[in-house]
Amino acid sequence: MSPLITCRKLHKRFGAIEVLRDINLEVHTGEVVVIVGPSGSGKSTLLRCLNVLEPISGGELEVGGKRLGDRRTRKRDIRRETGMVFQQFNLFPHMTARENVMLGPRKVRRQSRREAAALADRLLDRVGLADRSHHYPSELSGGQQQRVAIARALAVNPRVMLFDEPTSALDPELRGEVLQVMQGLAAEGMTMLIVTHEMRFAADVASRLIFMDEGRILHDGDPKVLFESPPSDRFRDFLRHVQT
Amino acid sequence: MDFRWDVVWNALPQMVDGAQLTAQITLLGIGGGLIIGTLCGLVTAFRVPILHWLVFAYVSVIRGTPIVVQAMFIYFALPLALDITLSGFAAASLCLAMNAGAYITEIVRGAVQSIDKGLQDAGLALGMSYPQVLLSIVGPLAFRRTIPPLGNQFIISLKDSALFLVIGVAELAQKGEQLTAQTGRALEIWTAVAVFYLIMTFTLAMIMRLIERRMRIL
Numbered sequence: 048m049s050p051l052i053t054c055r056k057l058h059k060r061f062g063a064i065e066v067l068r069d070i071n072l073e074v075h076t077g078e079v080v081v082i083v084g085p086s087g088s089g090k091s092t093l094l095r096c097l098n099v100l101e102p103i104s105g106g107e108l109e110v111g112g113k114r115l116g117d118r119r120t121r122k123r124d125i126r127r128e129t130g131m132v133f134q135q136f137n138l139f140p141h142m143t144a145r146e147n148v149m150l151g152p153r154k155v156r157r158q159s160r161r162e163a164a165a166l167a168d169r170l171l172d173r174v175g176l177a178d179r180s181h182h183y184p185s186e187l188s189g190g191q192q193q194r195v196a197i198a199r200a201l202a203v204n205p206r207v208m209l210f211d212e213p214t215s216a217l218d219p220e221l222r223g224e225v226l227q228v229m230q231g232l233a234a235e236g237m238t239m240l241i242v243t244h245e246m247r248f249a250a251d252v253a254s255r256l257i258f259m260d261e262g263r264i265l266h267d268g269d270p271k272v273l274f275e276s277p278p279s280d281r282f283r284d285f286l287r288h289v290q291t
Numbered sequence: 292m293d294f295r296w297d298v299v300w301n302a303l304p305q306m307v308d309g310a311q312l313t314a315q316i317t318l319l320g321i322g323g324g325l326i327i328g329t330l331c332g333l334v335t336a337f338r339v340p341i342l343h344w345l346v347f348a349y350v351s352v353i354r355g356t357p358i359v360v361q362a363m364f365i366y367f368a369l370p371l372a373l374d375i376t377l378s379g380f381a382a383a384s385l386c387l388a389m390n391a392g393a394y395i396t397e398i399v400r401g402a403v404q405s406i407d408k409g410l411q412d413a414g415l416a417l418g419m420s421y422p423q424v425l426l427s428i429v430g431p432l433a434f435r436r437t438i439p440p441l442g443n444q445f446i447i448s449l450k451d452s453a454l455f456l457v458i459g460v461a462e463l464a465q466k467g468e469q470l471t472a473q474t475g476r477a478l479e480i481w482t483a484v485a486v487f488y489l490i491m492t493f494t495l496a497m498i499m500r501l502i503e504r505r506m507r508i509l
Binding site for chain 1: 410413416420423
């Protein structure tokens with residue numbers, strides 16, 4: 048089966064600064080890929096390139112059979128294959144939880160209000176927030192907001208979910224509820240790419256671990272093997288820093 | 292000096308006329324200013340090529356000159372240059388619209404630019420088109436943020452309309468001057484004029500407060 052995401056020689060530059068260099072990556076359906084690395088190593092930028100929120104500077108990108116640069120492929124077509132969860136949640140503050148989840152299906156999938164509402168209720172139930180559907184984001188805790196954001200991303204029925212440090216803005220006691228939802232998704236077979244500093248979660252849930260440093264993929268492999276015997280000093284240093 | 296209520300009483304009909312004209316000029320001025328300001332504000336917020344330089348020039352000229360000079364220019368100089376005649380009422384309304392438009396341009400630009408980029412990203416990431424993101428997310432949020440500063444600008448415009456007495460428009464302040472000359476009772480007339488303005492600005496402020504409360508300001 049052909050991979051769901053393919054990057055070949057992907058480059059990203061911000062002015063003179065090279066943020067991503069020569070990224071080659073294939074992700075297959077059902078994989079749960081956790082991306083770790085020091086800050087500034089390009090993890091978040093990589094995710095944002097995969098759904099073209101950042102335009103790439105060079106190389107090839109193909110998501111769900113849609114190639115960036117093909118005349119028939121719009122950025123939107125690639126974004127519809129991916130769902131994204133942001134560090135700062137980015138819920139629409141003028142909409143209730145339910146309306147937040149409904150917006151994608153309504154605007155992107157052209158669903159009727161009734162269909163979208165039914166879908167939203169189902170997804171909010173799935174993230175454990177059925178009783179919060181009429182609350183505005185400002186009335187929800189950080190953990191609840193992030194779970195609404197996950198439901199919102201799922202609502203357009205993406206083939207892969209991108210998580211950009213989904214628990215970094217949360218108080219420690221609220222992280223568990225978000226990680227639990229993510230673990231549930233992984234168990235259901237959702238393809239996921241997760242940038243995180245949660246090493247326990249990485250070890251428990253990831254089917255594959257990527258270590259990035261200075262815009263490159265330094266290691267890419269089985270998390271158990273990588274964690275047990277770090278193949279480089281850089282990675283060993285990094286692990287020591289995050290674990291203290 | 293005693294306060295002669297009969298002077299106020301006799302002047303009331305004329306003052307009501309003046310207040311009506313003030314209200315009309317103000318409504319036309321802020322209505323026109325809203326249209327100008329919304330269009331120009333969007334042009335600068337999205338840096339529409341070439342046009343945003345024109346808007347920049349327009350805002351700079353209006354903000355950089357006193358509104359009295361603008362009124363004089365529109366009433367006396369512009370008709371000469373363009374070979375047209377403008378009534379005092381038309382010149383006043385146009386002047387106020389142009390003036391309010393420049394400040395509202397800045398209000399709209401500020402509101403649009405204050406919307407968190409992350410919300411735009413969230414909309415785009417769902418696969419929405421850019422116009423959809425503007426219509427369903429950025430627009431409604433920016434609109435809410437314009438309400439408090441707009442209320443402020445409306446009140447400023449209402450009060451600015453007083454200076455159109457320099458071009459002989461029979462609005463409230465000009466009536467005040469006229470009535471003072473007729474009666475020689477400055478204390479009664481100007482007190483009454485001030486109370487009229489206060490009632491109008493207070494009403495405007497209450498309306499804006501109501502709109503603000505109706506909408507969740509975010």
